[in-house]
Amino acid sequence: MFAERFAPHGSIDGHSVSQTLGTFSMDFWQVFLRETLQNSWDAREDPAGGVRFSIDAWRLKAAQFDALANGLLRERPPGALGGLLEAGDPIEVLTVTDSGTHGLGGPTRADRSSPDRRDFVDLVRNIGRDPAKGFAAGTYGYGKAVLFRASACATVVIFTRTIVRGRPTSRLIAMALTGPYDLDGLRHTGRHWWGRPDREVGAEPLIGQVAEEFAELLGMRRLTGDRTGTSIMVLAPRLDEDTGLRDVVETLAQTAADYAWPHLTAAPGARPALRVAFTCGGRAVPYPEPSSDDHLGPFVEAYHHCLRLLEGDGVPVQRWPWNIQEINGSRPQQRLGVLAWRTRLAGAVGAHERPPAEVALMRDPRLVVEYHPVAPDPSGQVITGVFVADPRLNDFFAAAEPPTHDRWQPGRAQRERYARNPVSQAINRLEGVFRDRRVVDPVDVTQTTDQVGVTRLASLLGTLLDTQPGGTDTRIPEPGPTAGAAPGAGTWTDGGGQGGAATAAGGEPGGGGTSQPPTEPRRPGTPPPPRPRRGTVTVRLHTRPRLTMTDRGVCADFPVDLDNRSAGDGVVLIAEPLVAVADGHPERPDGDVPVTVVGWHSRTEDSVHEGECLTVTPGTAGAWNVRVTQPADAAVTLVVRQEAVTT
C-alpha cells in the first residue's frame, strides 16, 4: 500500500467522500449509472462503432475474497475498509465494464508529459480535471467521484486493457480514499494505492500477465480475448436498508434503458450502437426492451419523427396522432430544435400517481438529458414527447448542462448580458406549446383534471376494441407496404397475455445508416430499384400457440406471419423464447426451466429451418410456425428480433 503524505508545500486531501451511515437512496444509483455509462460511451474506440457496457454484481467467492483481503489489500489504512475485510465474511462487489472503448491509456505517472490521451493518470492519479479537455474525451472527471461514493469503504479495483505505443497493455491497480489522518508524526492526505511498489511513485499498477491473472482471480472476466476496455470493481456497494444488491442492479438496468435508449435501439437492419448486460449473483437481470416497453416505446417513436424532420427538408409531415414541429428562435431567426409529441391514455393507478407529461430532452451524443415536465394534459391523458436540439447549436446546449449532465440551465450558457440565449428560448417555447394548449378551454381545465378516473375507465374499455380494422386505432398498424417502412410502426404486442410478443423494427437510424425515406407503395412483383438496401420485415405474432407432440417431446408452435416485401437484401429474424411470470416481465429461460427453439417451420411449404434464426428475403414464404420446446410447469412466450444480414 502506498499512502500519500502531505507535501511540505501542501497537497489536496482525498476527502471527497461522505461516510455517513443511514439510508442511501436509489437516486444515487441513477447518477452512478449515468456517469459511468456516459464515460464509457465517450471513450468508444471508433466513433461509429459499438460499445458493450455491463454491470455484474455478486458476493465474492472465498478465493476471490482471500485474494483481496490477504493479497492485494493486505496493508490497510484506518477506516471502513479494514472493518469490512477483517470481519472475514466475503463482501459484495459491483463491477462496471466497458469494451469497444480505449481503456485507460497514456503514462502511469502524473508528472510525465505525453502527446496522447492521459486517461490513466486522469482517473487514477489526479484530482479534478483539465477543463480544456471538454466532456467528450471519455475520461472520468467529475464522474470518478461516484465510484468512490458508491463503495461503503471508498475502495475500487481498476483493471484495464489498452494500447500503449501500438501494443496492447494490461494494468490493474486498487485505490481507496479516507479522510486525512496522522500516522507516525506525519500527515496523510487519505489517498491510497495498491499495486507494484515503486520507489518514486509509491505504487505503480500491476502490468501485463500479472494484471491479467489477478483480474481473472477476482472474477473480472468481461474483457475477454484481447479486447480493450476498462473494468472497475466497487467494493461493498452501499445499499439502502431494505434494498438488496439485486434491487440496485435492477435500478441500474432500468436507468440504462431510460437514459440511453436512443443507442439501445437501432434502425431496422442495423445493430444498436450500445449493448448492455446486467447480472446479479450470476443471473441475468432483464432490462426493458425500449422499443416495445409501454413507457419507453412512445419516446422511441417520437425520436424517430424528430430524426426524420432533422434530416429531411425541414417540412414537418403530420402523422396523427403525432404532433411534429420545429421550435424556432427569434433574433436571430433560427431553428432551435425539433419536437414530436402525442397524448395517449394513462395506465397508472393510485391517488399519488399523475398521468405523466414529459418531454425527453436531448442533444448530441443523444443520451436523454432529462425528462422535462410540461403542463399536464387537461383531460388527464399522458403526454409523451422528444425534443432534439439542433446540431448546429449543440455547443450552446452542452454549455448549459451542469457536470452531471442532467438538466439544461440556461444561465450557464449565457455568454453576455442581454444576449439572446437559445437555450432559454428553446425551453420557454417548448413549455409554451403545452401551456397554450391548456388554456384553450379554461372550463375544461378545471372540470376534467379531477376526473382522471373516467379517463382510466375509458382506457380500460378501449383495450376491448382491438378487433377493429387496422389503421383506425393507433395500436393496430395498418397492413401494407408502408407499414414495414415506417420505423416504429412494426412494434406491437398482441393482446393475448400468454400468447407472445412480437418485437420488430423499432428504433432509430444510427451508426452508418441514415434515415430512410418512406418506401413508396410498390406493387408486388415490380422489380426493386437496383441499390443495396437495408431491409425490414413486419412480424405479426398470433395470440394462440398450439401444442404438438414431436420426437423432442412436447413443443409449442407459435404462428408468425411476415410481411417481407421490404426485406431488401435480407433480414435475420431471431426467435427468443421467454418464460412468463405472474409478477413482472417475462424472464429468460435458465437451467431450471430450459426452453430451446427447435426451428422455423413453414406453414405453406415443406420447409424447416433449424435453430432460432431465419433469414428472410422478399422471396421467402410469409407463413411460419416457430417451434419451441415446452417445459413442464411453465408458460412460454416469444419475442422476435431482427438484425441485418452480415456478410
Next chain:
Amino acid sequence: MTAEWVYPRLPAGVAEELLHSHSTVDSPELLVVASSTTHPRATWYPTAPNRVPRETLVEVQEAVRKIAHGSGWPTPISRYAGTDFDRRIAAELYRRMRILPADAASEDVWSFLSLVLLPDVALWRWPNPDRRPRYERLVGRPRNVFRRLWTRIHVLGEDVGGRLYEDEAVGLLERPVSLGGNPRTARAMAAAHLAHVERHPELPRTGLFRNAAVRMNRMAVLISPEALDDRQLTALMTEIFDAAARSLLRSADSSAPR
C-alpha cells in the same frame, strides 16, 4: 366481537403539502408540536359505520411513541436499529389500530397516520432530507412506514411474520400477484420456507427463499393458488421448496471442487 374502526383520510394533495413542510423541519422533536389527531381537510369514508374515536388515535400515538423512545428517538436511527424498531412496532400497531381491512387499502388513511398523527416518528424513521415530493415511505403508498408493517402482520400473522427475515418478508409482500396478495398463499409459502430452513441448515436461507420465489412466480402463471385447498397448497409449496433445495444443493456440489 369488537368493532373494526375506520380512520380519517388525508387527500393526496394535502398530504404532499404536509410532506413538503414537514421535510424542512430539522428535528423530530419539533414535529411533535405539529402532530394532531385531526386535520381540517381530513375526510371520512362517507358510509363508514364506526369512526375511530379520538381516544383510540391517542392510544395508537402513545404506543408508537413509547416504542420509538425505546429505540432512541429523537437521535437519528441506524439501519439495524430501524429494522429492530419495525419488528417491535408491527404487532403493537396492528393490535392497537384495529382498522377495517378495506379501509387499510386506502392510501389516504396511511397519509393521515404518517403525516398528521405521527409525523415525529414517521420522519425520524424515514427522513426526507432531499425533500422528495411524493416520498413513498411517508405518503400512503404500499411501502409507507406504517402501512407495510400493518400489511405484514395482516398477511402473515404475528407468529410467522416475526420469524421471517426482513428481506424474506419484503420478497413475499412485494410480489402481489403470485404470493403476497393472498394471505393463505403467503402463509403457506412462509410455513414451507421455515420448515425447509430447519430441514436444510446447510443451505443459505435467503438463497433458498429467493430460488423458491422465482419458481412460484413462474408457477402462478399456470396455477391459481387461490383455487387450491389447504392440503393442495401445502403440497404445492413443499414441491416448490424441495425443487429449490435440490437445485441449490446441486450448484453447491458442482462449485465445491473449485
